[in-house]
Amino acid sequence: MSPEPSTENPALAAGIDFGGTSVKIGVCQGDTLVAKGDPIPTDNYKSAEDLIDAMVDQIQALCDAHPGVATVGAGVPGFVDFKRGFVHDLTNVPTWVNVPFAHILTEKTGLAAVVDNDANCMAYAEWRYGSAAGRENVIALTLGTGIGGGLILDGKLYRGSQFGAGEIGQMSIDYRGKAGEYGNTGAAEKYVGNAQIEEHAILKYANLGIAKSREECTPKAIAQAAQAGDEIARQIWGDVANWLGTVVSSIVWLLNPDAIVIGGGVSRAGKLLFDPLEKKLTSMLSPVFWENLEILPAKFGNDAGIIGSAALARDASVEGDAANTEK
Amino acid sequence: MSPEPSTENPALAAGIDFGGTSVKIGVCQGDTLVAKGDPIPTDNYKSAEDLIDAMVDQIQALCDAHPGVATVGAGVPGFVDFKRGFVHDLTNVPTWVNVPFAHILTEKTGLAAVVDNDANCMAYAEWRYGSAAGRENVIALTLGTGIGGGLILDGKLYRGSQFGAGEIGQMSIDYRGKAGEYGNTGAAEKYVGNAQIEEHAILKYANLGIAKSREECTPKAIAQAAQAGDEIARQIWGDVANWLGTVVSSIVWLLNPDAIVIGGGVSRAGKLLFDPLEKKLTSMLSPVFWENLEILPAKFGNDAGIIGSAALARDASVEGDAANTEK
Numbered sequence A, B: 001m002s003p004e005p006s007t008e009n010p011a012l013a014a015g016i017d018f019g020g021t022s023v024k025i026g027v028c029q030g031d032t033l034v035a036k037g038d039p040i041p042t043d044n045y046k047s048a049e050d051l052i053d054a055m056v057d058q059i060q061a062l063c064d065a066h067p068g069v070a071t072v073g074a075g076v077p078g079f080v081d082f083k084r085g086f087v088h089d090l091t092n093v094p095t096w097v098n099v100p101f102a103h104i105l106t107e108k109t110g111l112a113a114v115v116d117n118d119a120n121c122m123a124y125a126e127w128r129y130g131s132a133a134g135r136e137n138v139i140a141l142t143l144g145t146g147i148g149g150g151l152i153l154d155g156k157l158y159r160g161s162q163f164g165a166g167e168i169g170q171m172s173i174d175y176r177g178k179a180g181e182y183g184n185t186g187a188a189e190k191y192v193g194n195a196q197i198e199e200h201a202i203l204k205y206a207n208l209g210i211a212k213s214r215e216e217c218t219p220k221a222i223a224q225a226a227q228a229g230d231e232i233a234r235q236i237w238g239d240v241a242n243w244l245g246t247v248v249s250s251i252v253w254l255l256n257p258d259a260i261v262i263g264g265g266v267s268r269a270g271k272l273l274f275d276p277l278e279k280k281l282t283s284m285l286s287p288v289f290w291e292n293l294e295i296l297p298a299k300f301g302n303d304a305g306i307i308g309s310a311a312l313a314r315d316a317s318v319e320g321d322a323a324n325t326e327k
Helices: A048-065 A101-109 A118-128 A194-207 A219-227 A231-255 A265-269 A271-284 A287-291 A304-319 B048-065 B101-109 B118-128 B194-207 B219-227 B231-255 B265-269 B271-284 B287-291 B304-318
Strands: A012-018 A022-029 A032-036 A071-076 A078-081 A086-090 A093-099 A112-117 A138-143 A147-153 A156-158 A259-263 A294-297 B012-018 B022-029 B032-036 B071-076 B078-081 B086-090 B093-099 B112-117 B138-143 B147-153 B156-158 B259-263 B294-297
Touching (some): A022 A304, A048 A093, A071 A101, A071 A304, A101 A112, A112 A118, A112 A304, A118 A147, A118 A156, A118 A259, A147 B231, A194 A231, A219 A231, A219 A265, A231 A287, A265 A271, A271 A294, B012 B048, B012 B118, B012 B304, B022 B048, B048 B101, B071 B118, B071 B304, B078 B112, B101 B112, B112 B304, B118 B138, B118 B156, B118 B259, B118 B304, B138 B265, B194 B231, B219 B265, B231 B259, B231 B271, B265 B271
Parallel strands (some): A071 A112, A138 A259, A259 A294, B012 B071, B071 B112, B138 B259
Antiparallel strands (some): A012 A022, A022 A032, A147 A156, B012 B022, B138 B147
């Protein structure tokens, strides 16, 4: 069912990685980022229309410099109707409500456009060209402020009935636990999100009589402390692995995937996180589920969004189901 | 993507519902159970071969009485390689280890055979002809000793990489919780399984100074007590709904389905379970996920296994991917 992990000379495609603070645009050929524009700060633009115009200018400049681009893909941090290329709303960008993004992109650039959730684009990049290339069933997680998730099932992106699938951060790890964004008890990202790791670390040190600032307790700082031999810091990663392993094991029991790909800022802790995570997963799964499962660090870092959205747009146009192919 | 919910005069197919204590066999035409043999008690047979011979005798008698049967499906309570129709092992039937069940069935009956997990057969019956007919994404649960689960995703059965998907009972609702069968903390079925509901009820009454026997605390007895106005019994169903709602909400966040179908003995509590479950789910989900979701009681009761396995075999043979079509 899987397409070939790579193709000879795949067509050029533009990719838009729409982040909470800036929009990054590039032109890709397969897994290669051929060119990249300057990041466009979202705060500089008062309306969705103005921001789209800035994106369109950059896309046109990139297309002029790299002839042959026929499609554009966008990964956005929020709730999208993939079929219509329509943005319902974006978590951290209040002006983006009910925007027919793909339609506008096509109208203004002449390119066939696809719009998807950013976690889906990351998952697609990792499955199409990255750590999990060629696997049939893949769960991709991005660990940062929250947990983003994208699912490749039976060799294709699974999006769910309202294109909302993959909300791993909202899954519960404790029926009596901390409330998530929707009052949902035990929401996983209320344990392993950036801010929650910081708070947990501050508290853990404080309980031992050690006062630590928030800056000393960022995931990055805790990773550095652990690498420098701080046993408490190492334990904090064990706690994170315990929470994360609980939600990941639930996903594995439900979906029996080949691979879990983990990316995002928090995952940069590397072995500090991955080693106790693997241990936790072994303790939570039966041999059949565990022995056939790979736990993989993501291949693509900051460029995953551009590469994935560009690949999605190109593949959709090849398969004839691009969201918006009229010009 | 979904096939039509019913077909005019679908071909006859035999279905085998392999339970922990008995095997039930029938001949189906679509959603209609045309004929059914006497249950075959599994304990009466010392080996898998002997039990299969008894099944084959019954299948042949049913086929003689109902000419036109060309396929046979079997739903078994355990771990199966669907592609090869091979039974790895069955939870409660120790003699069934590494049995090429589909191959033997075909060899002895001349029918194309398909073997799948029993929860998948139940899910297939409910999606093909039952409560969730025609929906694109459906999660089916069977509540009994444990929790069985079957997933219809993007209009077809999703089985996972080792055909192990749907182990909803092993998903965690508490990272510090009760250990499941594999040591997995917080395994949902250690809260909402038959025996666990009984234990919870005995304890809940005992804490109020009321001594109750295990017989007075079965899910059936607790449902009757609640219907008769026992407030504690009603609360027990609220507790069950709280645990079940936690794991179901996690599945909905992950897969964004159209419908959840709930069957099995524990589900016979009806509104006593479904009302607090819906309330719990509303509190755990965002509007988009909740408003488009149906919570449906299963249509087929004890016959779901026969109807589902027969339908799976017939559809597989129509689609040309039956596990074992050589005669």
